Amino acid sequence: MVGRLMSDNRPVYLNLLKIRLPVPGIVSFAHRITGVLLFLSLPFAVYLLDLSIESQDSFARVQQILDQPVMLIVQILLLWSIAHHFFAGIRFLLIDAEIGVEKSQARTGAWLVMAAEVLTLFVIVWGMGI
Numbered sequence: 001m002v003g004r005l006m007s008d009n010r011p012v013y014l015n016l017l018k019i020r021l022p023v024p025g026i027v028s029f030a031h032r033i034t035g036v037l038l039f040l041s042l043p044f045a046v047y048l049l050d051l052s053i054e055s056q057d058s059f060a061r062v063q064q065i066l067d068q069p070v071m072l073i074v075q076i077l078l079l080w081s082i083a084h085h086f087f088a089g090i091r092f093l094l095i096d097a098e099i100g101v102e103k104s105q106a107r108t109g110a111w112l113v114m115a116a117e118v119l120t121l122f123v124i125v126w127g128m129g130i
Helices: 023-052 056-066 069-096 103-128
Strands: none
Touching (some): 023 069, 023 103, 056 069, 069 103
16 A cells, blocks of 8 residues: 555556667667677687687688578678677767767767768678678
C-alpha cells in the first residue's frame, strides 16, 4: 500500500525495438558495439598473425582461411568497426573539448561520422577488389 501512495511515472514495459534514437544516439550506440567487436576479435587476429609468421605453409593456410566467403563478410564487418570506432572516437574527443556540443552541431557531427565511415569502407572494399 505504501507503493500506491507515491506517484510512479516509470514505464511498465520498455520495448527497445520501438525506441527511435536520434542520429547522435545511434552513433554513440554503434561506437560501443564496434568497440566490443574489435575487442572480441583481438584473440582471433593474434592467432592468425602468429600462424602467418610460422612458415610459408602456415601463411598460405591463413590466406585460405581469409579467402572464405564467410571470412570476407567478417573482414568487411571488422573494417566497418574500425572506421566507425575511429571517426566516432574523434567526434567524442571533440565533444570532450566542448566542440560540437550543441544539438545541431552534434547531429551534423554524427552525420559526418556516418558519411566518413561509409566512404572509408567503400574505398577499402573497392581497393580490395570485392
